[in-house]
Amino acid sequence: MKIVAFRHNGQPGVGLVSADLRAVQPFDLPAAQRELGALPVIEMLARGEALPALLASVDLAGVQIIAPIPKPRRNIFCVGKNYFAHAREFAGSGFDSSAKAGEDIPPDPIYFTKVPESVVGPGAAIEMPAASDAIDYEAELTVIIGRGGKGIAAKDAMAHVWGYTIINDVTARDWQSRHKQWLLGKSFDTFCPMGPWLVSADECDGTKTGVRCYVNGEERQNASTTDLIFGIPKLIETLSAGITLYPGDIIATGTPVGVGIGFKPPKYLKSGDVVRVEIDGIGTLENPVK
Numbered sequence: 001m002k003i004v005a006f007r008h009n010g011q012p013g014v015g016l017v018s019a020d021l022r023a024v025q026p027f028d029l030p031a032a033q034r035e036l037g038a039l040p041v042i043e044m045l046a047r048g049e050a051l052p053a054l055l056a057s058v059d060l061a062g063v064q065i066i067a068p069i070p071k072p073r074r075n076i077f078c079v080g081k082n083y084f085a086h087a088r089e090f091a092g093s094g095f096d097s098s099a100k101a102g103e104d105i106p107p108d109p110i111y112f113t114k115v116p117e118s119v120v121g122p123g124a125a126i127e128m129p130a131a132s133d134a135i136d137y138e139a140e141l142t143v144i145i146g147r148g149g150k151g152i153a154a155k156d157a158m159a160h161v162w163g164y165t166i167i168n169d170v171t172a173r174d175w176q177s178r179h180k181q182w183l184l185g186k187s188f189d190t191f192c193p194m195g196p197w198l199v200s201a202d203e204c205d206g207t208k209t210g211v212r213c214y215v216n217g218e219e220r221q222n223a224s225t226t227d228l229i230f231g232i233p234k235l236i237e238t239l240s241a242g243i244t245l246y247p248g249d250i251i252a253t254g255t256p257v258g259v260g261i262g263f264k265p266p267k268y269l270k271s272g273d274v275v276r277v278e279i280d281g282i283g284t285l286e287n288p289v290k
């Protein structure tokens with residue numbers, strides 16, 4: 001199933017996307033829950049409850065699609081340097097403050113987070129900040145946790161995955177490098193485009209999924225999650241070893257080769273650009289830069 005969050009006639013909504021992607025059947029939920037998008041639905045399913053009742057279908061083209069989880073309950077967990085080719089690209093860029101000299105491939109997953117308020121939906125502008133002119137894109141397959149837990153072993157981890165969405169992990173490279181950690185440069189307002197919806201795990205195989213990114217139609221990233229250094233089970237095992245995971249938690253699994261700083265000279269984003277991320281089995285997330 002695909003769960004989409006939207007606004008329609010000024011009201012928040014969340015519902016199931018039809019198989020032909022032309023309609024949405026809204027869930028019958030109170031407004032306070034609809035404001036949270038798919039999050040309350042994921043929580044219900046994690047408790048073993050049935051899906052909420054459905055209302056009459058609405059034309060998907062007639063609603064404004066927003067981020068599927070527009071207000072995450074806490075920071076978005078993100079993995080750095082998690083594709084072999086991108087790790088080498090980043091190590092050679094001069095912006096990587098996370099590695100010892102000569103250490104291109106991280107021996108263990110590198111985690112950082114983005115603040116929840118950085119999330120925006122499909123079509124929303126990525127705002128160019130006054131504080132940086134080194135803004136980069138990162139297309140990422142993103143895991144949505146279903147059943148929570150702590151100390152989850154890798155062999156059991158996929159049973160905790162509800163499904164997937166797309167995140168563009170927008171980054172101010174100068175801030176990422178200068179401040180020796182990644183929270184600041186990755187959490188600017190609007191730096192977490194998410195969408196277009198959540199797709200349940202039975203409709204998307206995260207282990208061999210195509211991930212592509214285009215800027216103004218020019219292909220920049222085109223890879224498969226087969227190039228991941230640490231797969232989803234290892235990522236969940238590492239994260240949950242000390243932190244209890246909850247339904248609706250969000251894990252962006254890292255970006256493949258082809259980011260802007262991988263080019264010489266770097267190809268940073270600028271106002272007027274349009275960034276389009278495509279992931280097989282999920283869909284397309286497109287955002288203008290303003």
Ligand code: MG
Pocket residue numbers: 078079080138140169254255
């Ligand atoms: Mg990233």
